[in-house]
Amino acid sequence: MFESISDNSEQFKQSFREEAREILVDLESALLELNGNPGDSELVGRIFRGLHTIKGSGAMFGFERVAEFTHDLETAFDLVRNGQLEPSSGLIDLTLAALDQIGAMLKEDWNGAAPADAAACARLLESIRKVTGIAGTAAPAIKGQSVKDVPLLPADRAQNWRIRFAPGPDLMRCGANPALLLRELGQLGILSVTADLDAIPPLAELDPERCYIAWEMTLETAAPIEAIRDVFIFVEDCCDLKIDALARSAAEANLTAKDLADPRAARGGRRESDAPEAASSIRVAAPKLDRFVNLVGELVTVQAWLSELAARHDDADLSAASEEIERLTSALRENSMDMRMMPIRGTFEKFRRLVHDLARSLGKNVELSIDGAETELDKSVIDQLSDPLMHLIRNSMDHGIGSPEERTANGKPAAATICLAARYSGASVLISVSDDGRGIDSEAVRAKAVERGLIGSDAVLSESEIYELIFRPGFSTARNVTDLSGRGVGMDVVRRHIEELRGSIDVASKSGEGTTITLRLPLTLAIIDGLLVTVGAASFVLPLANTLECIELSRDEVDAAHGKHLINVRGEVVPYIRLREHFQVVEPPPTFEQVILVDTGDGRYGLVVDSVLGNCQTMIKSLGRVYRHVQTISGATILGNGTVALILDPHRLVDECIRTVRLAVRGHPGARDPSVHDHGRSRTGPVASSA
Numbered sequence: 001m002f003e004s005i006s007d008n009s010e011q012f013k014q015s016f017r018e019e020a021r022e023i024l025v026d027l028e029s030a031l032l033e034l035n036g037n038p039g040d041s042e043l044v045g046r047i048f049r050g051l052h053t054i055k056g057s058g059a060m061f062g063f064e065r066v067a068e069f070t071h072d073l074e075t076a077f078d079l080v081r082n083g084q085l086e087p088s089s090g091l092i093d094l095t096l097a098a099l100d101q102i103g104a105m106l107k108e109d110w111n112g113a114a115p116a117d118a119a120a121c122a123r124l125l126e127s128i129r130k131v132t133g134i135a136g137t138a139a140p141a142i143k144g145q146s147v148k149d150v151p152l153l154p155a156d157r158a159q160n161w162r163i164r165f166a167p168g169p170d171l172m173r174c175g176a177n178p179a180l181l182l183r184e185l186g187q188l189g190i191l192s193v194t195a196d197l198d199a200i201p202p203l204a205e206l207d208p209e210r211c212y213i214a215w216e217m218t219l220e221t222a223a224p225i226e227a228i229r230d231v232f233i234f235v236e237d238c239c240d241l242k243i244d245a246l247a248r249s250a251a252e253a254n255l256t257a258k259d260l261a262d263p264r265a266a267r268g269g270r271r272e273s274d275a276p277e278a279a280s281s282i283r284v285a286a287p288k289l290d291r292f293v294n295l296v297g298e299l300v301t302v303q304a305w306l307s308e309l310a311a312r313h314d315d316a317d318l319s320a321a322s323e324e325i326e327r328l329t330s331a332l333r334e335n336s337m338d339m340r341m342m343p344i345r346g347t348f349e350k351f352r353r354l355v356h357d358l359a360r361s362l363g364k365n366v367e368l369s370i371d372g373a374e375t376e377l378d379k380s381v382i383d384q385l386s387d388p389l390m391h392l393i394r395n396s397m398d399h400g401i402g403s404p405e406e407r408t409a410n411g412k413p414a415a416a417t418i419c420l421a422a423r424y425s426g427a428s429v430l431i432s433v434s435d436d437g438r439g440i441d442s443e444a445v446r447a448k449a450v451e452r453g454l455i456g457s458d459a460v461l462s463e464s465e466i467y468e469l470i471f472r473p474g475f476s477t478a479r480n481v482t483d484l485s486g487r488g489v490g491m492d493v494v495r496r497h498i499e500e501l502r503g504s505i506d507v508a509s510k511s512g513e514g515t516t517i518t519l520r521l522p523l524t525l526a527i528i529d530g531l532l533v534t535v536g537a538a539s540f541v542l543p544l545a546n547t548l549e550c551i552e553l554s555r556d557e558v559d560a561a562h563g564k565h566l567i568n569v570r571g572e573v574v575p576y577i578r579l580r581e582h583f584q585v586v587e588p589p590p591t592f593e594q595v596i597l598v599d600t601g602d603g604r605y606g607l608v609v610d611s612v613l614g615n616c617q618t619m620i621k622s623l624g625r626v627y628r629h630v631q632t633i634s635g636a637t638i639l640g641n642g643t644v645a646l647i648l649d650p651h652r653l654v655d656e657c658i659r660t661v662r663l664a665v666r667g668h669p670g671a672r673d674p675s676v677h678d679h680g681r682s683r684t685g686p687v688a689s690s691a
Contacts, residue, residue, distance in 0.1 A: 017106050023050045026097050031092050032352045033435045035199030038087045048077040066105050073257050076132045091131050098124050141230040167216035176235045178338040185231050189221030209428045293504055296336045297527055301638050303329040324353035333527055345373035358397045365415040375422035377429055378524040388494040392433040400515050402435035434516040440509040442466045467507040471495040502634040504651050533609040536585035539616050539645040546650045576606030577657055598650040605654045
């Protein structure tokens, strides 16, 4: 039993760590906003409430050091809130540094091991006390909250509340102490308490690790409802809690446990007001969710097998069962994918601190703007975005944005802007990093490429091809090596990460006006809707989201084009790629082939296949590191008959064909025989004739 109790305790401690880390991100964002808007009282209140929540709940879960360390920070922003202290940039910088220390302490063992840098913590506290004039005494680890520690309503708006608090069977096992909760609640005002002992069982049946007592309370306080929520914020999922307003407006009355379902509400965040009354959110470990999605993917494969069996047998019952399972599998797939979708806001907000710190170190004035933060992406994609975005922002801050003096001399505002934006584009999400800086000097990039032997001195390159050079390993135009740049490490890392996510990168820049780098990423890396096609004896899958339509291609139409890979689609001439030639299939083609029109970043193109078998739900499997150079293939899947089908990436397929054609036309030494496969990366075949 004791092992189970210990496991539960650590589980709840981990929940506190995760919630506290979210609060820290919110605090960083609020502090950086306050730096530009020092008179915003809502931001001050948001910061104070976040610090108060961490301090008030930390000790309850064994994080006494966190509670002690946060006490002076909370007091400082109480002074700011009451107009007794200005939110200077110095105070904000000290608080940001203190948040870093709190984050480190959250990682330490709950048994009270000393933080990694105790001396730094002591220096920070001393600096904060000097700025605020706070006496140099630390708060006790477990301290009841007082009325002066919370934002109060006007005295004439003091409210009476009826509160029922019944601990659940696991409340004490998670390390919570009901007596401390009541004590903290009592510090908010005048509290009357009546114990309900009806649930206490006979002594022989009593569990010593469980609290059977419930409490009926009335509280008269000038504190707002959020302060009452704060008391129970970390135990709301393991207790029966009801709060009713005894007077005043109906809007304040009948506040039940559903009002406490979202801890972010206590920090001024968005609440799930449209949730069912009994609804509550739970945390699920990412590996568990990944295993669940993988199992759904296996179910999709089995369902495809069943559909194939039903198609081969003339059995009405089997067909009906197959259709019903297909419907249920599709619904389960959609629900499992929705569970993995997360807004990108959390990732974007983390970069406010990076921009702030880099601007200080570089002596530049830079503001971060965020747009489309509610755009949702698969968690597995979001988890791998931090490093590429960090490199892009660092590169923009160091290379793209000039000093305030330089910007002013060029007629620009002294304060530069970096914009992080996200938006949907079909089955993809476009994430852009833009700045209003110098722009990319294409001539400097070209000269550096010639100097390093990447291109010939007489090479004729388009602007987009010049921009592609910055993603070459080791490429840099920086004259001096600094802590941020000059070693040629960064942009090639960005490209590698994005390609591993089956994404692509586009660069747009105008000298003197700025640069925009856009990442095109798939919504999910797990399961997609696809179109199953054949080329020779092989099967391939095309993502259905990129597919526009399917058109028949006859021998007569091929002959009429006189060797050009072009087809007339309702008056529009569309170039196409023959996948037979691309994959070097030597057997003769069928009399009638199929052209799949796909939408890519370079416009509409056709992909010619032998036949189209129909739609399919596809579980994407990685090809592994051996095939990491095969850029036109984004993965593989297992079909219902047990065979393997490769998943084509239309964007990269078209991009590679265009690049090979251009090199061949210019006689570039890199344009080898298009039929040759180099290191697993396929080269375009006779499509070159359709340039």
